[in-house]
Amino acid sequence: MTQKYRVLWVEDGARYDLAHLAAPVYMDGKYDLVIAEDASAGMAVVLMDRFDVIIVDIRIPPGDEPNWIKLYQGNGTEKIAARLGLSLLYTFLGHPDAKIDLGSRRPAWITPARVGVLTVESQLELHDDLTKLGITIHGHKRAETSDEILLELIQRVLDQANHLSGGG
């Protein structure tokens, strides 16, 4: 069997409200989808494993890691205001504006080309942050979102990463 691409999806609704978005990914058979439901879990997973694609939601809960809880509480104790998904991306990518710095523990394999966001915020709203981070792939969760949106996003990120690495 061909080796599957490893995909991390950081999304608190991934196992419940948005579980249907994972169905086409599983059905496609090419991807090993790992789900992290909060910022702490997302960070723990990338510190342990390597992924070909990371898809992150912007409005995620902090989880149980004290630094993320502190950040969440310092931003109104609401997912809407805290936007921990963005903070997670700053941390993943080792950006100077990262509020939680992984230092030498930051996995070097995480590059902007491997990352996409799937969120209720529009691309315009996230423009400044995504530009700073160098992330170009964005999926918008709307009232009517195609079941295939996650799969499409993964494929776009993968194409981009392969293109930039010269993998074709």
Add this chain to the structure above:
Amino acid sequence: MSDALATWIGVYLQVSISFLVFWVGVPALSQALAPDDIRRIVNRRRTITVNSIIFGGPVIYALISILFVWIKYANNQILDVAQWILDVAITATILGCSLLFILLKAYQKDALLARLKKDCIRRIKSNGYPEDQAIEDIRDLGEQGDTRGEKIQVLEIFDGIVAKVQAHPSYDGRRLEKITEAIEFALQTETEVDSFVRGVHILKSIISNSQKLKLDSADRGRALRALQRLGAIACVMDNERPVRTVLDAVEFVGQNGTFSEATLVAFELGVASLKHGKFLVAVQALNKLETLTSAKEPLDAKNAAAYLGLVAHFWARGGSARQRAFAGLKGMKLKPTRQSCLKGAQKIHYRATRFETADLLTKMAVALGQKSGETGTATSQTA
């Protein structure tokens, strides 16, 4: 040390310790008397008990100290110990009883809910949305509500909060995730028809208000998916009113946008009702799907997927169910052909892991293909 001073110190310590015992003991007593769920929420919010101990204790302690110092040094009087102990005991009893009354009131569910609602509304006025924790607390009270009245009360609070959030000028259609989730959780264990219907109406109002505000919003999609899951729960309830309320909400939604999500809800409800032998509801779902989809004629596979999926389940039951489904299918315009739509719909259900539906569509396509010679034209009612 003079006798008077020793007496003064003794009384001072006695009285101040009594006060502190009251101040710590009364909240502890009121906690012990409160039900588990309420105690947990009050503790989590750390407002009443902790504040009363942290701030109340030192304030009272300071007051006693000032009073005693004033009596001892400013008035230069020797204390009449018995009189003072009596006075202080009376005062402490009055204060303690008042505090106990206030705290017990705070530990009542009604009062706690009113306080949470007030907190939410205050937050909405400033931010446009309530605090996540407050919504979770209200949800917990609703989940553990024993009586119908308590559930309804919680749902009414949610209704009010939803209305305030959606009426706020900053509402962007993406602020009701927590509350939609909370309403759904409150209804998941609900067996009372009135509460269930009330909850469904709130979800419906989230959708309709988003539509009125012309917001292509995540809140609308989320409320619809919650309706879908609640519909499945409603299907197994003895009373058919809840599931029919969900269906009514879906038709209203489908006519005002969010077509594919709405048709999927009707599809799921139709399939679940058929499985539970609720044929009236199943036919109502089919009817809704016919109404929703016929507005999009001629239908391609994507728009027809939910409808054809339900038709396949009716077809599989044979007899009268098959006859009813085909009566509708006969008049439905499908493009480019019925066979291609059936194949396309099969693929869509397969991709969504609805294997049973995908398999039934395959079987139906084969059966109809054989009967009609794959012409793509409508078949007879008894196909």
